[in-house]
Amino acid sequence: MVIMDTNAYDDMLKTAFPAIRANEPVCTKSSHFQVPKNLLPAITHYIHTQPNLRGKLTLLWACDHRPSRDTYGLYYLFTLEASHHWMVLSTELTNTDRLFPSITPHIHAAQWYEREIRDMFGLIPQGHPDLRRLVRHEHWPKGTHPLRKDFPWNCVLGRQQGTYHFPHIEGEGVFEVPVGPIHAGIIEPGHFRFSVAGEPIMHLELRHFWKHRGVEKLFEQQPLTDAVSLAERVSGDTTVGHSLAYCQAVEALLHLDVPRRAKYLRSLFLELERLYNHLGDIGAMCNDTAYALAHAHCGRMKEQIMQLNDRLTGSRFLRGVIQVGGVPRDIENAQLVKIVEELNRIQSDFSEVGAIIFANASLTDRLETTGVLNEQTAWDHAVIGIVGRASGMNCDLRRDRPFAAYDELPVNVALYRYGDVRARLRVRGDEIHESIRLIRDIRRKIPDGPIACQPGSLPNPGDWTLSAVEGWRGEILYAVTAGEGGQIHRCKVRDPSFVNWPAIQWAVLGNIIPDFPLINKSFNLSYAGNDL
Amino acid sequence: MFRIIKKSLKIGVVTGRYPRAETPAIPIGAEVKEKAGLFKRSLTIREVDTGSCNACEMEMNALLNPVYDAERCGIHISASPRHADALVVTGPVAINMERALKDVYKQTPDPKIVIALGDCAINCGLFKGSYAVTGPVDRHIPVDLRISGCPPRPAEILEMLTELRKPTV
Numbered sequence: 115m116v117i118m119d120t121n122a123y124d125d126m127l128k129t130a131f132p133a134i135r136a137n138e139p140v141c142t143k144s145s146h147f148q149v150p151k152n153l154l155p156a157i158t159h160y161i162h163t164q165p166n167l168r169g170k171l172t173l174l175w176a177c178d179h180r181p182s183r184d185t186y187g188l189y190y191l192f193t194l195e196a197s198h199h200w201m202v203l204s205t206e207l208t209n210t211d212r213l214f215p216s217i218t219p220h221i222h223a224a225q226w227y228e229r230e231i232r233d234m235f236g237l238i239p240q241g242h243p244d245l246r247r248l249v250r251h252e253h254w255p256k257g258t259h260p261l262r263k264d265f266p267w268n269c270v271l272g273r274q275q276g277t278y279h280f281p282h283i284e285g286e287g288v289f290e291v292p293v294g295p296i297h298a299g300i301i302e303p304g305h306f307r308f309s310v311a312g313e314p315i316m317h318l319e320l321r322h323f324w325k326h327r328g329v330e331k332l333f334e335q336q337p338l339t340d341a342v343s344l345a346e347r348v349s350g351d352t353t354v355g356h357s358l359a360y361c362q363a364v365e366a367l368l369h370l371d372v373p374r375r376a377k378y379l380r381s382l383f384l385e386l387e388r389l390y391n392h393l394g395d396i397g398a399m400c401n402d403t404a405y406a407l408a409h410a411h412c413g414r415m416k417e418q419i420m421q422l423n424d425r426l427t428g429s430r431f432l433r434g435v436i437q438v439g440g441v442p443r444d445i446e447n448a449q450l451v452k453i454v455e456e457l458n459r460i461q462s463d464f465s466e467v468g469a470i471i472f473a474n475a476s477l478t479d480r481l482e483t484t485g486v487l488n489e490q491t492a493w494d495h496a497v498i499g500i501v502g503r504a505s506g507m508n509c510d511l512r513r514d515r516p517f518a519a520y521d522e523l524p525v526n527v528a529l530y531r532y533g534d535v536r537a538r539l540r541v542r543g544d545e546i547h548e549s550i551r552l553i554r555d556i557r558r559k560i561p562d563g564p565i566a567c568q569p570g571s572l573p574n575p576g577d578w579t580l581s582a583v584e585g586w587r588g589e590i591l592y593a594v595t596a597g598e599g600g601q602i603h604r605c606k607v608r609d610p611s612f613v614n615w616p617a618i619q620w621a622v623l624g625n626i627i628p629d630f631p632l633i634n635k636s637f638n639l640s641y642a643g644n645d646l
Numbered sequence: 647m648f649r650i651i652k653k654s655l656k657i658g659v660v661t662g663r664y665p666r667a668e669t670p671a672i673p674i675g676a677e678v679k680e681k682a683g684l685f686k687r688s689l690t691i692r693e694v695d696t697g698s699c700n701a702c703e704m705e706m707n708a709l710l711n712p713v714y715d716a717e718r719c720g721i722h723i724s725a726s727p728r729h730a731d732a733l734v735v736t737g738p739v740a741i742n743m744e745r746a747l748k749d750v751y752k753q754t755p756d757p758k759i760v761i762a763l764g765d766c767a768i769n770c771g772l773f774k775g776s777y778a779v780t781g782p783v784d785r786h787i788p789v790d791l792r793i794s795g796c797p798p799r800p801a802e803i804l805e806m807l808t809e810l811r812k813p814t815v
Contacts, residue, residue: 251742260777268775271741295746298725300693300706303743324742325697328778344772350701350797394704407650413711414660420708421664430799431701466653473649642700645740 120145123167123199131157137204140579141366143515144200151205151214154190158217161192161201168195170496171217173580173591174227175606176235178263182575184209186237189593190217191580198514200580207237216242223496226616234261234330249323249645252276260331261604267331283309283317291627295324299631302641306630313626318619325645333605338364338594339438339569341602345592346433349609349643354380354387355585356607356643357436362517363581363594364438367573376440377519378560382450383427383435384518385549385556388586389457390419392542392549393464395638399539400471402632403480411467415460422456440566450557461550468543481536485633487621488533495617499588499610501637504541505533511584518583523555533621535636572600587611587640609643661715667801674810678790681757682810685731688720689811691761692730692754696747697779698737701797702764706734708800721807727751732759738770738779739786751787759810761791763803768792 124136124145133153137146149157161169169192177187190203207214216239218224228239229248236259239245250258255272259265282290288311295303305321329348333341345360346353358380365372397412420430426445427435435441445453471477487497492505502509510527512520528544530537578595588610597603618637622630682689693706709716710723724730727750739747751760762783765771773779783789793806 254741265777267777269777271777295743296694296727296750300703300723302695302698302700302703303746324746325695325737325740326742326778327697327738327740327773328776329773331778332773332776347699347701347772350699351704353701394707410712411653411657413708414657414713417664417708417711417713424665424799430705431797433796463657466649470649470653640700642698 120199123194123197123201126164126166127157127161127201130160140202141200141581143198144202144580146202146204149203149205151188151207154203154205155215155217155220157203158190158192159220162221166196169193169201170195170493171221171223171227172200172496172589173593173606173608174224174231175593175608176231176237176261177578177595177604177606178235178261179206179576180263186235188214188231188237191591191593198509202580212236213238213240215240218242222494223613226612233259235259236262246279249326251323252278260328265331267328267335278321280307280319280321281317285311287311288316304641308627308630310627314624315622315627315630318622320615320619322615322641323645325642327642327646329646330605330607333602333607334597336602337600338367338573338596338602339600341605342437343434345607348607348646349611349640350431351391351640352387352585352587352590352609352643353431353433354383354436355583355587355590356609358384358518359581359583359585359590359592360594360605361436361438362583363579363592366579366581367577367594367596368438368569368571370439370567370570372440373564373567374519374561375444375563376565378556379441379445379565380436381519381523382445382453382553382556383432384583384585385552386419386423387432388549389546390416390423391586392546393419395635396471396539396542396546398638399481399535399632399635400477402635403477405471405474405477408467408471408477415464415467418456418460422453426453437566439569440564442566444565447560450560454554454557457550457553461547464546478536480629480632481539482532482534484535484629485621485625485636486532486534487617489531491617491620492533495613495620497614497617499584499614500538500541500545500586501614501617502588503528504530504537506531509589511582511589515582517581519556519559522559523552525552535632538636572596575603578604585610587638588614607643607646609640611639611641611644614639615644660712661718662713664713664801667799667805670806670809674791674806678759679810679812681759681790683813684757685811687811688722688731689807690722690724690729690731691734692724692727692732692750693734693736694727694747694750696735696737696743696767696783697740697773698764698766702736702766705797705800705803706736706763709803714800714804716804716807719804719808720811721804727754730754730758732761734761734763735767735783735787735789736763738766738773738776739781739783741778741780744780744786747783747786759790760787761793762789763793764798765794765796768794771796
């Protein structure tokens with residue numbers, strides 16, 4: 115595979131499909147094409163499979179352009195494998211047209227996106243193999259599509275009767291185990307339905323969206339500059355990741371140039387968030403194999419970092435540390451030295467615990483070959499983040515599409531190919547060391563200067579942009595469209611959990627139910643960020 | 647083996663190494679305390695998330711780490727509402743979770759204490775009014791105790807739970 119320059123990709127596509135029209139790109143390292151709707155399956159298939167492109171479906175979203183124009187817009191974002199170039203395809207459904215061709219039959223990764231669009235906008239993906247409801251549970255009345263502009267954000271929904279049909283696997287000795295929505299531990303709600311014959315899992319069906327809170331609709335009620343606190347609460351454990359992704363999108367729309375020092379501080383907060391979550395996850399994975407010692411040590415270190423966050427910013431979850439245009443509070447250089455000292459201590463502490471963990475043969479026995487997500491399945495589902503990197507997907511936005519201060523902070527990406535629970539544990543372990551190294555790097559390179567810039571002129575209604583951040587779980591994407599008078603017209607939020615959840619259904623196959631909590635923990639996906 | 651022992655000796659006891667929380671400003675009502683008195687020195691909690699952003703869950707989990715170690719105060723987390731003395735509910739009640747919350751409430755044996763944890767559970771927070779939120783927890787089930795904060799720190803949760811079980815003078 116060769117890395118070509120941007121124009122070469124555009125020319126390739128235009129030669130193959132003369133009917134498409136190139137538009138102004140929405141951000142750097144991207145191209146944008148206006149595509150006739152009937153050509154969508156052919157073009158997406160071409161981008162996905164053409165050996166020089168190998169585009170991975172990264173985001174698929176819709177936008178209701180009414181009342182200004184009588185159209186719905188559909189947007190397909192592909193990331194090209196070799197160059198990490200973004201290719202946006204957009205199409206419009208005009209007047210009373212509510213049908214669009216489904217691309218799921220040849221791009222698996224589109225399946226939840228298309229079902230989500232059907233629920234939220236009432237647009238029908240023709241040819242989709244599974245048209246059951248996704249976000250709207252069966253008791254939602256027919257015809258409620260919350261993201262349509264004529265749907266009031268604060269209306270009271272009625273009720274109707276209905277049943278959700280789970281696929282049944284039948285045969286001698288096959289039985290179903292329903293779990294949830296409320297689980298045994300202190301975790302979020304979700305429903306899992308296992309079909310098992312004896313011990314091994316033959317089939318797992320997820321039923322999510324119990325926690326749907328209408329986040330995307332709530333965004334539309336707010337001005338661009340005010341919605342940071344809502345972004346922070348999309349998924350509490352990814353406070354910085356979401357607020358940073360949101361702020362970057364708004365800054366692009368307002369043409370703001372964030373000062374370098376603020377960018378470094380943003381990277382610092384993002385790495386602190388990664389640290390406490392990874393430490394907690396390693397402990398929790400050990401706990402799920404009943405290895406309480408490692409859990410206790412990791413829990414202690416996680417708490418140490420959360421208390422450090424609290425002392426630094428007044429919030430254990432780093433809330434309110436990012437604002438549009440920069441950061442609200444500076445961290446003095448003397449404080450940075452202290453942070454690095456404390457993290458150095460935690461690093462040697464973690465190395466000692468890591469040596470104990472990996473010397474434990476019974477733990478390794480539980481982790482190895484458990485919950486394997488192979489490279490092909492990971493590619494088919496466009497799996498990202500820690501889970502992707504444990505299955506050979508070489509992707510990390512900090513390196514591939516640098517944001518914040520990562521253009522000056524080179525990142526070594528942890529990559530494993532086995533795709534089992536142990537690989538996911540190892541990715542986290544490596545990233546802990548890497549994050550601490552990055553924070554040392556930040557301390558060395560951080561420039562002095564201002565930490566925020568003032569919001570400037572308002573964007574034109576209809577302007578839109580994309581923003582991406584590598585949160586601790588994986589890529590967080592925001593597609594924000596500006597509305598009248600600085601309001602948000604549409605804010606598409608994509609937590610990495612939304613992409614990785616369907617993949618878990620494949621990782622558990624052949625494993626026994628008692629290993630499911632362990633596999634689930636090794637993915638550690640957010641329910642809140644998925645359900646929105 | 648020696649490595650494990652050496653590590654444990656080196657670290658020592660970490661329990662209690664956290665900044666103390668202030669005593670809650672609003673005193674806990676006498677009737678709630680009376681109800682809590684029935685459970686004497688122990689309290690078994692079932693946690694229910696009805697739509698939180700998961701920060702409250704993380705802080706509940708933090709209560710069980712060696713630093714806070716809530717079990718030393720007799721606080722235990724149960725896997726089923728049928729074994730619980732108290733329900734801790736987090737998040738605004740999402741429309742899809744309303745039935746599950748009512749079911750859990752019914753499944754918890756009487757007498758029971760319901761604790762609304764976090765601002766969202768108390769007044770829906772930022773999600774107030776949304777089409778997918780059916781209201782705060784007390785619109786659906788009676789709430790005895792409210793612990794505010796977004797999210798409340800583990801020290802604050804522990805302080806409230808300890809205060810709850812202090813006998814009235």
